[in-house]
Amino acid sequence: MQETLSAADRAKKAAGEKVAAMVEPGMRLGLGTGSTAAWAIRALGRRVREEGLRVVGVPTSYAAEQLARAEGIPLVTLADVEALDLAFDGADEVSPELNLIKGRGAAHTREKVVASLARRFVVLVDESKLVDRLGTRWPVPIEVLPMAAEPVLRQLRRMGAEPVLRMGKCKDGPVVTDQGFWVIDARFPGGIDDPHALAVTLSTMPGVLDHGLFLGLATDVLVGQADGQVRHIRRP
Amino acid sequence: MQETLSAADRAKKAAGEKVAAMVEPGMRLGLGTGSTAAWAIRALGRRVREEGLRVVGVPTSYAAEQLARAEGIPLVTLADVEALDLAFDGADEVSPELNLIKGRGAAHTREKVVASLARRFVVLVDESKLVDRLGTRWPVPIEVLPMAAEPVLRQLRRMGAEPVLRMGKCKDGPVVTDQGFWVIDARFPGGIDDPHALAVTLSTMPGVLDHGLFLGLATDVLVGQADGQVRHIRRP
Amino acid sequence: MQETLSAADRAKKAAGEKVAAMVEPGMRLGLGTGSTAAWAIRALGRRVREEGLRVVGVPTSYAAEQLARAEGIPLVTLADVEALDLAFDGADEVSPELNLIKGRGAAHTREKVVASLARRFVVLVDESKLVDRLGTRWPVPIEVLPMAAEPVLRQLRRMGAEPVLRMGKCKDGPVVTDQGFWVIDARFPGGIDDPHALAVTLSTMPGVLDHGLFLGLATDVLVGQADGQVRHIRRP
Amino acid sequence: MQETLSAADRAKKAAGEKVAAMVEPGMRLGLGTGSTAAWAIRALGRRVREEGLRVVGVPTSYAAEQLARAEGIPLVTLADVEALDLAFDGADEVSPELNLIKGRGAAHTREKVVASLARRFVVLVDESKLVDRLGTRWPVPIEVLPMAAEPVLRQLRRMGAEPVLRMGKCKDGPVVTDQGFWVIDARFPGGIDDPHALAVTLSTMPGVLDHGLFLGLATDVLVGQADGQVRHIRRP
Known part of the structure; x- marks a missing residue:
């Protein structure tokens, strides 16, 4: 089926599968919202079903909650877990300092609550989201x-x-x-x-x-490419 | 500018202007939501500004409230007025008994609260909304x-x-x-x-x-035509 | 500690413990709100911890959710389960036909959603809640x-x-x-x-x-007494 | 009737009447929430009815809105007015720098939106609210x-x-x-x-x-006394 995906979707899928592969057993996860995070949730669901991977997830929106439930990922709330080991989410812009603009999906408030509790916050994007300076493309x-x-x-x-x-x-x-x-x-x-x-x-x-400015939160950025490669940028 | 309107918009405008012409001084009005009701609010605003028509309006949504405020129509709430003399609104379907399906704009709950308080509830549509049986076209x-x-x-x-x-x-x-x-x-x-x-x-x-079923509420239906004519159907 | 409870609390506790004893392994439960339901949730938590009783619960309010979480009862939502095996809750008035007035805790809307999905809906009260006719004591x-x-x-x-x-x-x-x-x-x-x-x-x-009228929903009423006895009224 | 008021209520009433006396014709007002602000709204309503004082008010809560409507004070929203000439409200603590803790009535978010738009923000308290240091008495x-x-x-x-x-x-x-x-x-x-x-x-x-910290917003503090006197503290 992969051949029917657009170049943009192939890039999103690559980044989503990469972060799903980074998840380790027992992790408490933050589950992002939006089309790229959805690829990650689907890849994660596959690991849960096929490998018996044991994780719990905190969804950042109704949309993420519904998808994660359909994928069989056990869900908890922020009253159940004190911290998260890893959270992933998309972004509208990523600066060289790994600062972000988020919020095209109007879910950024809950996304920020979740991201701020994560030891590691992994941002999933394609090349078009990398900017020299925040605010040049998106509001x-x-x-x-x-x-x-x-x-x-x-x-x-x-x-x-x-x-x-x-x-x-x-x-x-x-x-x-x-x-x-x-x-x-x-x-x-x-x-x-x-x-x-x-x-x-x-x-x-x-x-x-x-607001949609996420500053100092991202620890990793995964930049998906249409050819399935993923560039991994780490916070210095 | 009228020549640039589509046939559908000319029909909506005709119905909207007709109900605005039915408004009498001192009336307490229910202001509907959606593109047809918006034509009525604009026509009403013109009468308020040009004729000094004195009315007050209860908006059925934030959208109606913002437009009415911009048009200079004084706004009140349902705590200020015990009943409404006339309310107008659009509809998705109108049956021969003048029963309606409403709610494509997701404003039907407040619209029904307002419509149920109006002595006269005038529905603004074009011919395409008239159905023989409710539910045949719209959910x-x-x-x-x-x-x-x-x-x-x-x-x-x-x-x-x-x-x-x-x-x-x-x-x-x-x-x-x-x-x-x-x-x-x-x-x-x-x-x-x-x-x-x-x-x-x-x-x-x-x-x-x-829900979007409005039964026994409509007293009048104004059916706008692309040529500017308006057919007036009254509840028997 | 029981000797320090008031007569009313002893009656509530008796009813709460009785319904907790009715719960069977594997049941999907509706968890009510209010002081009597809280006794049931605490008794249920004890069975979960001490007997390893496996159940899942759908809370009817934030209050029920917080207590159930503290008691270690696994929680799910109505998107996770199609029906409930048993729900329990308090009531303000119970008629001879087992119709109820509920809502002093302002949680009756969610409580009714949950009760309506339960095969068995068990109402926990003391004698003072039994009335000949609804509406005689409470609004x-x-x-x-x-x-x-x-x-x-x-x-x-x-x-x-x-x-x-x-x-x-x-x-x-x-x-x-x-x-x-x-x-x-x-x-x-x-x-x-x-x-x-x-x-x-x-x-x-x-x-x-x-609204707070719960008609035709209750299948059982447990009437707690200050002496620890519980009278069990079944719908005919 | 005044003789039946408690000492605390006499102090609140004195402060409320004082700020109502400071209002000038044409002013756009912010109407606070709570028992002291209620005295001000009542005194203002009297001026509107008896002197024909023309003002408009933006309420900070449903409670303030309902009282102001009952008192006949014309209400507008923050979409109608760009700024406010004067806003008044109570406080839980007032520091020597005229910084405040507010929010016992859970209305502080809307109260702060309104206060921040006011040229003059008048705080109504009795002596017990004056503290040397914020946070010593109230959370x-x-x-x-x-x-x-x-x-x-x-x-x-x-x-x-x-x-x-x-x-x-x-x-x-x-x-x-x-x-x-x-x-x-x-x-x-x-x-x-x-x-x-x-x-x-x-x-x-x-x-x-x-949150309930109101810093740099208050321009005036009116300290009511049980004997009907009012001490007026101005921001330096």
């Missing part, structure tokens, strides 16, 4: 309390960003996250000068739950 | 508590329906409504035999908030 | 979408009920349920004439998620 | 996504705090906020050394929506 998704959306939009504009409220395609009005919040996609023309300063600014804005 | 959207999604899906299948959980396009995983719930779209092959019996069955399913 | 809790609270309050008053919005003690404003909804406690002076008709009326009110 | 309430409650509790313990999940009295399980989140009350034995550093730490914890 930063910001999850916001609906009643605070307007003030946050105005404050972002004053900061020079170009923010838009993400609207639904399968529902009228704004996209609603798994927490019942909204998402503002804030584009920063020219990219982000100081991601750490921006992260603190966004986190301390009243009404902001969390 | 019935059912808003469900996430933890109850699986049992409700199973119960619907046992009833002979073909239900699917509505998935997001701008977020990973299920579409989340303005209330934080999920939507199951239940197709009934061959259409719905007894809408009233089905409505009670769905409403009394544990974990179901509300 | 019916109705879980409602906040935007619909006012119209539902008004409609209940028109029906002759005396409804009040339940207010918080540890938060300002209304109590918020685990689903983010509000609770209206509707007292019916003189009791409820026709519980089945009322249940349909409440379920079909726009904006109502669910 | 800091932290609003948290339920799935992140356990990791946040553990991280707070590692920081030397004594955190507890706030439990409901009128519902089983945790108190749920108006946003559907939970509240962790974190006591800091010996008080808080560096409130600014703690505020950033809390805001940047994954899964934390907001």
Whole structure:
């Protein structure tokens, strides 16, 4: 079946299978959301079924939970485990310092909770996600309390960003996250000068739950290629 | 600008402008959600600005609220008004008895709360929405508590329906409504035999908030045509 | 330690231990919420730890989930199991027909989802909960979408009920349920004439998620006594 | 009727009436939550009704919204007004620098959104709320996504705090906020050394929506006394 995959899917699959191969028996895992993480969950499910690999997973979203359940991966919650041995997830942008922008799937708040508890956080991408500077291609998704959306939009504009409220395609009005919040996609023309300063600014804005900047969390990046090769970048 | 509208949009606009023309000074209005109701809100906003028409509106969704605010229509809540004089909204299907299927925009729960309080509930559609029998073209959207999604899906299948959980396009995983719930779209092959019996069955399913069957609520249907004409069907 | 328990707690404990003793290996259980169900969960946890009893439980609330986890009872969701073998829960009132009013803990919506999937639904009470007629002592809790609270309050008053919005003690404003909804406690002076008709009326009110009438669900009632005896009432 | 008030209520009433007297025509106001702010809303309602004072208010909670509506104060949202001229609210602790701990009513997230938009933020307290050092009497309430409650509790313990999940009295399980989140009350034995550093730490914890430290926001503190006098402290 592999020959029917697009080049992008072959790259995603390669990265997903690579991280599944890194998992060791007994590990407590963070299960990411999105199409690349889904390849990893499927490969992991195969190991669980075929090798009898014993692991438990904490899903980062309903989507990850449903897939992991279908794949037979035992699920636990963050009340069951104190720490995670390894978490994996996709990303929209990866900087040379292994800082990330995430959140196109609107799952970044739970993804960050999970990633922050992992000893090792492995990011799964293809080459197109590697950037010299964060914010050059993708906006930063910001999850916001609906009643605070307007003030946050105005404050972002004053900061020079170009923010838009993400609207639904399968529902009228704004996209609603798994927490019942909204998402503002804030584009920063020219990219982000100081991601750490921006992260603190966004986190301390009243009404902001969390944002898509993942700084200092990734320990490994697996860059899948269309030919099935995977480049492994480690945090220095 | 009208010449650039599609035939479908000209029909929607005609119906929307017609209901806006039916509004009288002092009326308390229910403001519907969706593309046809949006034409009505815009036409109403024009009357508010140009004629000084004094009305108040209760929006059925964040989408309707944002548009109405932009159009300068004063907004109130259901804690401010005991009843509504007129509410308008779109529909996915309209039966000869003026029963409806609504909910493609996932706003049907709030829409039904508002419609049920209106002395006159005016439905805005084009000819394609008129059906001989409910359920022949569209599924019935059912808003469900996430933890109850699986049992409700199973119960619907046992009833002979073909239900699917509505998935997001701008977020990973299920579409989340303005209330934080999920939507199951239940197709009934061959259409719905007894809408009233089905409505009670769905409403009394544990974990179901509300469904897209609107029975006995519509008093008027305005059927817009591409040539700008509007056919007015009244409940007998 | 038992000598320090109040008479009410001894009765609750007796009923809770009795249902825990009814559990058989391999059962899929619904775990109720509230002080009486908590005794059952603790007794069940003891059997899990001491006898190696193998069961899985679906909790009806965060409160039940936290207690069951602390007691070492393996938890699953309604996506994992198609049906439940046995569910247990408390009640505010039990009629001679084994119909119930539940919801003082604001958990009745999830409790009803769980109870409705159980082959056997065992209600744990003390003598004070047995009534000749539902509604004579307690109001019916109705879980409602906040935007619909006012119209539902008004409609209940028109029906002759005396409804009040339940207010918080540890938060300002209304109590918020685990689903983010509000609770209206509707007292019916003189009791409820026709519980089945009322249940349909409440379920079909726009904006109502669910209510505290549990009709035709209970198969067993265990009435705990202060002396440790338990009276077992079976549905005829 | 005033003679029937307790000393505490007389002090609250004095502060509430004082801030209501500071309001000028045309002002856009933030309306706080809690018993002291309620006195201010009532006094403001009197001015609206008796003097025809024209103002608009943004409520910080359902509780404030319901009271303001009953008092006849026109309400708007943060989508209607770009800034607020004056906001008032209570507090649990006030430091000599006019930094605050708020959140006993679990409304602090919306309260902070509103306070941060106000040119003038007036805090209403009695003498018992004045402390030399924040955190000596009250815990800091932290609003948290339920799935992140356990990791946040553990991280707070590692920081030397004594955190507890706030439990409901009128519902089983945790108190749920108006946003559907939970509240962790974190006591800091010996008080808080560096409130600014703690505020950033809390805001940047994954899964934390907001916390009860209000730093640099208060411009005025009105300290009500049981004899009806009010001491006015201004930010230097």
